[in-house]
Amino acid sequence: MTRVRPEVVAFDVNETLLDLxxxxxxxxxxxxxxxxxxxxxxxxxxxxxxxxxxxxxxxxxxxxxxxxxxxxxxxxxxxxxxxxxxxxLAPHPDVEPALRRLVEVGLRVVTLTHGSPGVAEAGLARGGITPLVQRSLSSEAIRAWKPAREVYLWAAGTCGVAPDRMALVAAHGWDVLGAQRAGLTGAWFPRSERVYPAVYEPAHIEAGGLAAAVDALLALPAA
Incomplete structure (x- = not known):
């Protein structure tokens, strides 16, 4: 299946966006x-x-x-x-420019975590980037953990888009795998994980850093 540029880009929170x-x-x-x-x-x-x-x-x-x-x-x-x-927690230094680039071209940015509600919001506020994020989603609302399929489908439904019009960016291979199995576009880049797990199906996008992952999403063809 050919991937297209998403309308909504969801970001994992712990480690992916926020420094522990x-x-x-x-x-x-x-x-x-x-x-x-x-x-x-x-x-x-x-x-x-x-x-x-x-x-x-x-x-x-x-x-x-x-x-x-x-x-x-x-x-x-x-x-x-x-x-x-x-x-x-506060954002990694590469987060603000990456999110800003997506917003400037008209894509919607959200966070998606199974962590405690309020953590993402506090971290985004500390980094001064709250205006770049449309909403923060915690799967505690549906009593589920990523990488369960239901979490990603719930997030897409909450944002009002089909799964194939949403992307998930994460520094955790299991998170990207779960998103892809639910029909989202998955983008992985390294932080604490040095390589994407070879036992998983390949990530749709495997990039050397957050900025490169965003570049690759923006390079996808329009629907």
Whole structure:
């Protein structure tokens, strides 16, 4: 199927748009190694994915707290302070120009996360780029986690477009895979992941960075 330029571009939030440095710093302040965050983040996703796959559900916040309890000896108060650091996230330096370029050519930009409502909004505001984002969507509203097909279809429906007129940009291969399986155009670029997982179907767009991913979306033919 030939991909066409989307009307709406959705962006994953944690790591893709927002830098997790404040969460890492809070862990270090609590006496934890700087290398702990990737382990906790991976276990958080495992917890949420397993709950979703088994027909139950939990909030991202609760999954993260559970992961912290398993991978550290922090008490509930210390874990709470680490979780609250998600409210201090800010965009990576390449985010503002990438989003601005899309908006300037008339595409609509949204965020799509299974993270806690308010995190994306706070981070966008901290970076001064709230006006570039039409809306922030959290799949907590439908009690689901990406990469479930229903999340992407819900996002497309909420934005009033067919799935093939929406793109998902993410620095996580599993997120891009889920979007593509739901009919969206997927665009992957590296941040914490160095390569796109070879066991997945190829990403529609695999770029060296966020700016290049946006360039590739804009290079798609008009419908």
């Amino acid at each position: 440095a404040p969460v890492r710093a809070t862990l270090v302040e609590a006496g934890q190694p700087e290398t702990l965050l990737p382990t906790v983040f991976a276990r958080t996703l495992l917890t949420g994915f397993a709950a979703a796959a088994s027909g139950t559900w939990c909030r991202f916040r609760d999954a993260f707290d559970s992961a912290l309890a398993q991978d550290s000896e922090l008490d509930a108060g210390a874990r709470g302070r680490v979780i609250e650091a998600f409210g201090e």
